[in-house]
Amino acid sequence: MKITRDLYQGSLALLTDFYQLTMAYAYWKSGKAEQEAVFNLFFRKNPFQSGFTIAAGLDYVIDYCRNFKFDENDLSYLGAMEQADGTPTFDPAFIQYLRELTFSCDIDAVEEGSVIFPNTPMIRVKGPLLQCQLLETPMLNIINFQTLVATKAARITLEAKGDPVLEFGLRRAQGIDGALAASRASYIGGCSSTSNVMAGKLFGIPVSGTHAHSWIMAFESEMAAFEAYAAAFPDNCIFLVDTYDTIKGVKNAIKVGNALKANGKKLLGVRIDSGDLAYYSNMARELLDEAGFTDTKVVASNDLDEHILSSLKMQEASIDIWGIGTKLVTAYDQPALGAVYKMAALKDENGNWVPKVKVSQQSIKINIPGYHNVKRFYKNDKAISDMIYLEDGKELSKELTIIDPYDPTKRKKINPDSIESKDLLVPIFKNGQKVYSRPKLEEIRNRTLTNLGRFDKAHKRLINPHIYPVGLEESLYHLRTDLVLKAKNYS
Numbered sequence: 089m090k091i092t093r094d095l096y097q098g099s100l101a102l103l104t105d106f107y108q109l110t111m112a113y114a115y116w117k118s119g120k121a122e123q124e125a126v127f128n129l130f131f132r133k134n135p136f137q138s139g140f141t142i143a144a145g146l147d148y149v150i151d152y153c154r155n156f157k158f159d160e161n162d163l164s165y166l167g168a169m170e171q172a173d174g175t176p177t178f179d180p181a182f183i184q185y186l187r188e189l190t191f192s193c194d195i196d197a198v199e200e201g202s203v204i205f206p207n208t209p210m211i212r213v214k215g216p217l218l219q220c221q222l223l224e225t226p227m228l229n230i231i232n233f234q235t236l237v238a239t240k241a242a243r244i245t246l247e248a249k250g251d252p253v254l255e256f257g258l259r260r261a262q263g264i265d266g267a268l269a270a271s272r273a274s275y276i277g278g279c280s281s282t283s284n285v286m287a288g289k290l291f292g293i294p295v296s297g298t299h300a301h302s303w304i305m306a307f308e309s310e311m312a313a314f315e316a317y318a319a320a321f322p323d324n325c326i327f328l329v330d331t332y333d334t335i336k337g338v339k340n341a342i343k344v345g346n347a348l349k350a351n352g353k354k355l356l357g358v359r360i361d362s363g364d365l366a367y368y369s370n371m372a373r374e375l376l377d378e379a380g381f382t383d384t385k386v387v388a389s390n391d392l393d394e395h396i397l398s399s400l401k402m403q404e405a406s407i408d409i410w411g412i413g414t415k416l417v418t419a420y421d422q423p424a425l426g427a428v429y430k431m432a433a434l435k436d437e438n439g440n441w442v443p444k445v446k447v448s449q450q451s452i453k454i455n456i457p458g459y460h461n462v463k464r465f466y467k468n469d470k471a472i473s474d475m476i477y478l479e480d481g482k483e484l485s486k487e488l489t490i491i492d493p494y495d496p497t498k499r500k501k502i503n504p505d506s507i508e509s510k511d512l513l514v515p516i517f518k519n520g521q522k523v524y525s526r527p528k529l530e531e532i533r534n535r536t537l538t539n540l541g542r543f544d545k546a547h548k549r550l551i552n553p554h555i556y557p558v559g560l561e562e563s564l565y566h567l568r569t570d571l572v573l574k575a576k577n578y579s
């Protein structure tokens with residue numbers, strides 16, 4: 089698809105924090121550039137006080153890795169960088185090393201549209217330390233935002249209970265790529281369409297829309313505006329009825345609807361964009377039904393989010409279609425997911441993996457060490473628990489104990505042979521070669537819907553969702569505890 093490439097001509101290798109390059113240089117200088125490492129990308133808390141998160145952005149990461157190359161332009165920029173004393177920041181031999189660098193990592197990742205939870209690896213990167221390091225910033229940039237917006241969209245579409253949700257965010261989104269990525273992630277999260285035509289073209293998302301107040305204001309009267317629109321788009325009439333007076337607007341729409349009917353056409357809908365949406369949607373429904381327009385839909389917009397949508401459903405508002413922009417694409421109530429990328433293991437000179445932990449004053453910030461994967465267990469077709477475990481070639485015990493990483497008294501015993509389970513990380517790159525065949529966006533969107541369907545509704549409610557259990561397999565729990573104690577000089 090090469091979307092990032094199409095948008096930003098040339099290499100994206102410099103789309104990174106400067107410290108990644110200074111570390112890369114210092115790794116190279118100290119002979120550690122090629123030392124094998126494992127890093128994991130994960131987040132620590134579900135966003136929006138949600139009970140779940142929806143993975144998104146992997147497709148962009150694949151593009152990034154496939155195009156991972158410093159081009160001559162990048163290299164001359166880096167080569168010309170100087171330190172305070174006027175000496176070159178980077179040795180020309182290092183610039184040559186970057187010139188010859190080819191991506192050679194193994195990447196395993198959770199597929200887009202998967203339901204995921206805090207602390208579990210979303211992306212696992214294994215490869216030369218220097219390359220693993222350089223991937224940190226761009227991968228976080230991509231995954232943090234798209235995952236956030238896909239989760240917001242999933243929360244909104246769950247509350248819409250099957251009603252179409254039209255994404256209207258372009259004008260309020262964070263810049264050009266923010267808008268495009270948000271449209272893509274919104275579709276993954278369950279939106280039905282986007283108003284962003286370029287997102288439609290690039291990603292194949294259905295494009296839809298109504299018209300603005302300016303259309304009405306451009307005519308002598310609202311009636312004249314509706315009639316002119318009907319003449320231009322007899323098969324796509326959704327009239328915005330609140331420019332002057334919503335009730336009169338609905339009545340005018342009905343009049344033009346009757347003319348459409350007489351020509352064998354249909355009034356598809358009316359849109360209400362202000363005022364009490366419960367009151368006006370119910371009034372509109374009544375008027376439309378009385379006039380025989382029982383199929384005509386009521387579309388609502390105006391600073392909606394999952395909470396207002398849920399409230400409007402509770403108020404029995406007669407809204408069939410929801411237009412949502414600002415609060416969706418800007419992830420309004422939580423503008424960052426906070427996903428991080430941490431080293432989990434490093435190979436020593438004898439070829440043995442050495443697990444690594446980062447110890448912090450805050451226990452939530454202590455990472456999970458070792459080369460690990462995450463397994464999801466299902467009972468009666470519902471997901472019951474996720475287990476992070478060491479993928480060290482050893483067979484898993486028949487009597488697994490899963491331990492909560494922050495409260496070891498919370499445990500679950502599982503016999504993996506007696507219930508359905510699935511590893512969430514799937515191979516994406518092997519030795520730098522892509523081994524994953526990318527699903528179509530439609531397939532990813534369906535995955536979100538089916539994945540969410542396999543979780544109890546207690547995890548999906550807006551208020552105080554039930555916490556889904558995610559724990560460490562016993563031996564990984566002990567490894568982590570021992571490493572933390574050692575790092576704190578207790579053993």
Ligand SMILES: Nc1ncnc2c1ncn2[C@@H]1O[C@H](COP(=O)(O)OP(=O)(O)OP(=O)(O)O)[C@@H](O)[C@H]1O
Pocket residue numbers: 361362363364365366367389390391392396399400403
């Ligand atoms: N019945 C309702 N219950 C809950 N929230 C509602 C209801 N109707 C509208 N809202 C929401 O209330 C917020 C503000 O609505 P308000 O009626 O003040 O907007 P408005 O008519 O556009 O007013 P203005 O733009 O002049 O401030 C919007 O986010 C809207 O979606």
Ligand SMILES: O=P(O)(O)OC[C@H]1O[C@H](OP(=O)(O)OP(=O)(O)O)[C@H](O)[C@@H]1O
Pocket residue numbers: 256257259260300301361389390391392411412413414415
């Ligand atoms: O409210 P959102 O969820 O962001 O949805 C998109 C908004 O964009 C349009 O408004 P417009 O830019 O015309 O401004 P106005 O309707 O607020 O005046 C539209 O009428 C929606 O209200």
Ligand SMILES: O=C(O)c1cccnc1
Pocket residue numbers: 256257283296297298299300389411413
């Ligand atoms: O098509 C619409 O109705 C639309 C598009 C963008 C923003 N607000 C509304």
